[in-house]
Amino acid sequence: MSPLSIDHHGWLMRSQVMLASKPRWPRGPVARRSEAIDGTADTAVLRLQQLLNDAPAGRFDTLTLHLGTPWVRYTVLPWQDNLKRDADWQGYARVLMASQFNVATDTWRVAIEPGPYGAPRLAAAIDQGLYQTLLELARTRKCRLSAVAPLLTDVVNRYHSAVKSPEFALIVAEAEHISCLFRKQRAWRGVVTLSAPAGGMAGASLTALARDAAMLASDFVPRTLYLAGGHDQAPEHLDGEFELNWLGGLHPLLDAVREWARPEVVA
Template identity: 30%
Template sequence: MSLLSRDHLVTVLAPTRVTLLRAGRGGPAPCGAGDCEGGWSAAVDALQGLLREAGTRRGGLTVVLSSHFAHFRLVPWSDAIGSPAELETFTRIGFEDIYGPIAAGWALRISPEAAGRPRVAVAVEQALLERLQAVAQGAGLRLESVQPHLMAAYNRLQPRLARDNFVFAVAEPGRCSVLLARAGQWLSVRSSASADSERAVAALLERECELNGIGDPAAGPAPAVYVHAPGHAAGAWPTVEGIAPQALALGGGDTWQDMARAVAS
């Protein structure tokens, strides 16, 4: 069997729906979908069923995690941190301060930044990652990556963002995640429940900007505001602090296909 016959599957895991797509040169194509309810465990159960129906026994699997299944925080710079292990411990303590002892078992990823700059950290339940690994292996697939939607979308769209000052929002059904940067450094990261409407997302962005002094003339030039909202029309969004947001899309139109495009060419 030629290596060209290997499948590259992408799945989008959300609280109420799991979608399986097959990656290709023209973008991800639908391979199956199913509704679910009951947190990430039910979502992984649904994924297992979709993989069984697809019958694929060779290739790789990439997972896009809804921000419902990930936790984010800004990690301030500290001169007292002298090693990656100390950085992880410092970051974990920060998550435990917010979420309690449950965060002790979460898997962490921390963005690489230059010395002196804050970092963005994401935490995902270790049990979720282990279950995804087991399901992929059971289907004869290699689990190639697990990427929170916010970070996957940012990585794909980063070349289209202003370099130093921006507000970047990723809106998905029931949730909106926001990254703020000022003077080339991370200022804030937050993921919040949100109604699935342009007005609700704009109101959430207004609040985030106010909390972080965005829009205050004394804080410097106004940032560019970007919204990536899979499944939403690319029409005009309500202004945020007097700034008209720019809608950024990856194509496809369908919410789940567009989320998959964050990790699939």
């Protein structure tokens, strides 16, 4: 019996596009496929389209997209009393990001996390043209686009209840980039994305990365680190300066890393 409904999850990374297709009803095996890309948006969309075309299809499919670096940019917005509307906050975010990244941001689509009055807010932005292309891709494939989720905010929401320390750095490790988000006194203090350490996520490399990220993006160096990434990216130990807490993978469907080379695996 062919699945009536399939949940497709796609990941756009710097050098790879991945797709996991999980039948929702009736339940069945998860199909996982991936393709290498050259880091351009056109190639990323083309490879994603090819993966979707080759994936199993139902009548009521959904598509959730998770965007990593370089497709998403992040910043922390200091609180501004005079900003009342969402459009005001988005304009403010574009001005800060234009200065931070030294690029024009007029065509960026900005999402700003809701938060309590007076608290800094985390903002994420993607190119509006890329967003519209992904929308059209979902329509062409006859999938309901459930979300286009920045990977960092996706991880923040996924592991919110597991983060207990009042002061910490959340480190999200992709294959080629590392995003570090700092929090203190119940407020975001800064965020930065760096190239992944050449030597991998060994203890010394992660320690140096945490210090460098704090110098670039934060007004404090946290003792507590929370790490999410591939299971091969979890260091065995750090020096005494930091306390490392391993959160887990970026997404449950990404945990079976060894299975991506196979056409199908059982969930």
